[in-house]
Amino acid sequence: xxxxxxxxxxxxxxxxxxxxxxxxxxxxxxxxxxxxxxxxxxxxxxxxxxxxxxxxxxxxxxxxxxxxxxxxxxxxxxxxxxxxxxxxxxxxxxxxxxxxxxxxxxxxxxxxxxxxxxxxxxxxxxxxxxxxxxxxxxxxxxxxxxx
Amino acid sequence: xxxxxxxxxxxxxxxxxxxxxxxxxxxxxxxxxxxxxxxxxxxxxxxxxxxxxxxxxxxxxxxxxxxxxxxxxxxxxxxxxxxxxxxxxxxxxxxxxxxxxxxxxxxxxxxxxxxxxxxxxxxxxxxxxxxxxxxxxxxxxxxxxxxxxxxxxxxxxxxxxxxxxxxxxxxxxxxxxxxxxxxxxxxxxxxxxxxxxxxxxxxxxxxxxxxxxxxxxxxxxxxxxxxxxxxxxxxxxxxxxxxxxxxxxxxxxxxxxxxxxxxxxxxxxxxxxxxxxxxxxxxxxxxxxxxxxxxxxxxxxxxxxxxxxxxxxxxxxxxxxxxxxxxxxxxxxxxxxxxxxxxxxxxxxxxxxxxxxxxxxxxxxxxxxxxxxxxxxxxxxxxxxxxxxxxxxxxxxxxxxxxxxxxxxxxxxxxxxxxxxxxxxxxxxxxxxxxxxxxxxxxxxxxxxxxxxxxxxxxxxxxxxxxxxxxxxxxxxxxxxxxxxxxxxxxxxxxxxxxxxxxxxxxxxxxxxxxxxxxxxxxxxxxxxxxxxxxxxxxxxxxx
Amino acid sequence: xxxxxxxxxxxxxxxxxxxxxxxxxxxxxxxxxxxxxxxxxxxxxxxxxxxxxxxxxxxxxxxxxxxxxxxxxxxxxxxxxxxxxxxxxxxxxxxxxx
Numbered sequence: 001x002x003x004x005x006x007x008x009x010x011x012x013x014x015x016x017x018x019x020x021x022x023x024x025x026x027x028x029x030x031x032x033x034x035x036x037x038x039x040x041x042x043x044x045x046x047x048x049x050x051x052x053x054x055x056x057x058x059x060x061x062x063x064x065x066x067x068x069x070x071x072x073x074x075x076x077x078x079x080x081x082x083x084x085x086x087x088x089x090x091x092x093x094x095x096x097x098x099x100x101x102x103x104x105x106x107x108x109x110x111x112x113x114x115x116x117x118x119x120x121x122x123x124x125x126x127x128x129x130x131x132x133x134x135x136x137x138x139x140x141x142x143x144x145x146x147x
Numbered sequence: 148x149x150x151x152x153x154x155x156x157x158x159x160x161x162x163x164x165x166x167x168x169x170x171x172x173x174x175x176x177x178x179x180x181x182x183x184x185x186x187x188x189x190x191x192x193x194x195x196x197x198x199x200x201x202x203x204x205x206x207x208x209x210x211x212x213x214x215x216x217x218x219x220x221x222x223x224x225x226x227x228x229x230x231x232x233x234x235x236x237x238x239x240x241x242x243x244x245x246x247x248x249x250x251x252x253x254x255x256x257x258x259x260x261x262x263x264x265x266x267x268x269x270x271x272x273x274x275x276x277x278x279x280x281x282x283x284x285x286x287x288x289x290x291x292x293x294x295x296x297x298x299x300x301x302x303x304x305x306x307x308x309x310x311x312x313x314x315x316x317x318x319x320x321x322x323x324x325x326x327x328x329x330x331x332x333x334x335x336x337x338x339x340x341x342x343x344x345x346x347x348x349x350x351x352x353x354x355x356x357x358x359x360x361x362x363x364x365x366x367x368x369x370x371x372x373x374x375x376x377x378x379x380x381x382x383x384x385x386x387x388x389x390x391x392x393x394x395x396x397x398x399x400x401x402x403x404x405x406x407x408x409x410x411x412x413x414x415x416x417x418x419x420x421x422x423x424x425x426x427x428x429x430x431x432x433x434x435x436x437x438x439x440x441x442x443x444x445x446x447x448x449x450x451x452x453x454x455x456x457x458x459x460x461x462x463x464x465x466x467x468x469x470x471x472x473x474x475x476x477x478x479x480x481x482x483x484x485x486x487x488x489x490x491x492x493x494x495x496x497x498x499x500x501x502x503x504x505x506x507x508x509x510x511x512x513x514x515x516x517x518x519x520x521x522x523x524x525x526x527x528x529x530x531x532x533x534x535x536x537x538x539x540x541x542x543x544x545x546x547x548x549x550x551x552x553x554x555x556x557x558x559x560x561x562x563x564x565x566x567x568x569x570x571x572x573x574x575x576x577x578x579x580x581x582x583x584x585x586x587x588x589x590x591x592x593x594x595x596x597x598x599x600x601x602x603x604x605x606x607x608x609x610x611x612x613x614x615x616x617x618x619x620x621x622x623x624x625x626x627x628x629x630x631x632x633x634x635x636x637x638x639x640x641x642x643x644x645x646x647x648x649x650x651x652x653x654x655x656x657x658x659x660x661x662x663x664x665x666x667x668x669x670x671x672x673x674x675x676x677x678x679x680x681x682x683x684x685x686x687x688x689x690x691x
Numbered sequence: 692x693x694x695x696x697x698x699x700x701x702x703x704x705x706x707x708x709x710x711x712x713x714x715x716x717x718x719x720x721x722x723x724x725x726x727x728x729x730x731x732x733x734x735x736x737x738x739x740x741x742x743x744x745x746x747x748x749x750x751x752x753x754x755x756x757x758x759x760x761x762x763x764x765x766x767x768x769x770x771x772x773x774x775x776x777x778x779x780x781x782x783x784x785x786x787x788x789x
Binding site for chain 1 (some may be wrong): 158185298299303304310387425426432437
């Protein structure tokens with residue numbers, strides 16, 4: 001296990017300034033050509049954002065219940081499509097999901113319940129190796145094996 | 148078989164440490180049961196009727212003697228002296244303490260075993276043909292592909308919180324010994340139009356409350372695209388599968404609701420979107436894995452005959468020895484269904500006997516099957532007698548494979564908190580009723596599969612005779628189904644009529660068997676007679 | 692009568708509320724009347740039991756007999772393994788479950 005990583009106090013793993021607009025619903029966002037922040041509900045199709053990824057600064061994805069894994073696909077689709085802005089997981093986000101969420105491209109978190117930062121640090125540095133490519137750029141084991 | 152490299156070992160070791168921490172947080176109260184449950188399920192740990200139950204993965208049903216001996220050690224040290232092989236080739240221990248689970252997992256990790264994703268809404272154990280590497284009719288050994296998929300689907304970050312569990316089954320033969328059409332994704336290795344290896348892809352099979360046989364969604368998928376295609380299937384389901392009703396969340400429901408054509412269209416579209424991302428694990432990695440599965444050093448020119456003068460030995464050979472691709476060798480299936488015993492259970496001592504036999508007579512190769520038996524895949528025919536003698540001493544030589552007394556049974560209400568009825572006492576009664584060896588041989592191939600509840604872990608939907616235990620106003624009641632098959636001729640068993648008491652269903656099975664004998668053609672097995680004459684003659688015989 | 696049952700958190704063993712503690716023996720379970728839910732919640736919150744619940748039972752010669760077969764099996768052990776019964780010396784185990 002690597003050294004525990006530092007957890008930002010606000011659970012935002014980005015250096016840039018946060019968007020200063022609150023996130024609006026997907027439908028509202030699609031109606032507002034100047035909006036830069038959007039909120040995705042569990043059942044929303046994130047591919048509706050693909051034509052305008054360049055102007056988006058913040059995408060919040062709701063995880064209504066921690067067992068609902070749709071947000072992992074949403075995150076990954078956005079990153080695969082070239083989204084570079086802030087991708088925030090909000091809602092029923094538990095410390096044991098942080099690693100998967102990071103791997104799916106999430107770089108900030110707004111959990112309903114406070115997260116123990118010491119536990120989070122351990123959770124995020126638990127695995128030195130991963131089996132598959134994902135949105136976090138971690139080199140998968142097969143690439144290490146074959147150079 | 149596959150051996151971990153430092154990366155595989157590091158991943159399993161990290162998982163052990165992670166779970167140790169999670170268990171500590173549960174025991175200290177930092178985590179509620181509601182929060183802990185999905186985490187412990189991801190490590191195969193259930194809370195059952197009497198204790199915690201740990202389901203240890205046996206990837207694609209392959210074990211070496213060292214691993215079998217570790218299972219014996221776990222049974223002896225942490226459980227009550229025995230383990231149970233499941234219908235997904237895994238091993239379950241029914242008397243586990245939560246506080247000892249981190250230690251158990253740490254020990255399993257020392258022999259390259261784990262309980263990762265054997266439960267919960269995860270991608271589960273990849274099951275495969277138990278005769279892989281030994282069968283004459285396979286186009287290649289499917290297990291390297293199973294290992295390739297296992298690694299790809301372990302801790303996959305996008306697919307760790309799926310709507311429901313997800314099961315892969317693999318075969319490389321036209322004869323389906325792995326029941327792939329009853330899996331969420333069934334993969335058959337085939338040659339493509341240009342002679343290259345690839346997969347025939349089936350999606351949407353499964354048992355449970357609403358059983359389905361998988362639909363063929365792709366005739367040929369090139370091997371190099373397997374990972375991205377799997378991602379497409381999972382992503383379509385992860386995004387669109389129902390999450391409102393636990394009984395409607397498997398991918399089979401989505402395939403059924405959309406129709407196979409529309410489902411396929413969505414998968415193909417998603418696949419086109421995923422392909423540019425280069426997620427496919429390159430074939431050089433497949434080749435690295437496959438190098439672990441080269442055939443053992445078979446001897447050439449061995450005697451292909453078996454001396455069957457001893458009638459008891461001969462009866463056992465008849466049931467338990469199958470054709471091996473290498474002349475002079477046989478595949479041995481060990482029945483774990485002694486008459487009056489508990490199907491699929493093995494004591495620690497029996498595990499050690501099998502480990503020793505595998506080491507001595509089967510190139511240290513052991514398999515578990517989805518019908519709860521164990522296979523010694525590479526036994527010289529000249530060694531069969533010695534193997535049989537050793538099995539007999541360990542009460543592992545029952546000559547009933549695929550006969551009526553060799554039942555496939557879930558643990559049922561004797562162990563399982565999900566069950567509605569007990570399944571094991573019924574299995575014992577049926578086995579005892581039909582114990583007579585000559586009668587069994589006369590009846591011939593007849594697979595009875597019993598489930599203690601609608602979750603169908605006993606695979607009753609694909610029993611030639613299936614039994615489903617239900618709760619009828621607080622009393623155990625049993626439904627009789629006929630005509631199922633998990634093989635390449637897959638079919639779902641149909642219920643014949645009102646249910647029975649435990650003794651009642653034993654009688655119903657008796658009448659079913661007698662009716663079969665009365666109307667069968669020469670050499671026709673039960674399933675074929677049923678398919679020929681239909682359910683009516685049986686209904687009449689059973690209900691009068 | 693109503694009795695409270697659950698599983699021990701660390702061992703998973705079946706336990707029964709005796710009025711003051713959790714016991715592995717149903718013979719020691721007491722009738723909790725209408726206080727069962729409150730006891731269950733309190734004990735769960737204090738981490739002295741896992742997933743407790745209240746059940747109906749009738750008094751029997753060998754202690755309370757749970758109304759549902761599942762809990763009778765929990766009280767005695769798997770019906771096919773009398774050697775693993777909670778109280779192996781109890782000869783009534785076999786007839787008790789059904």
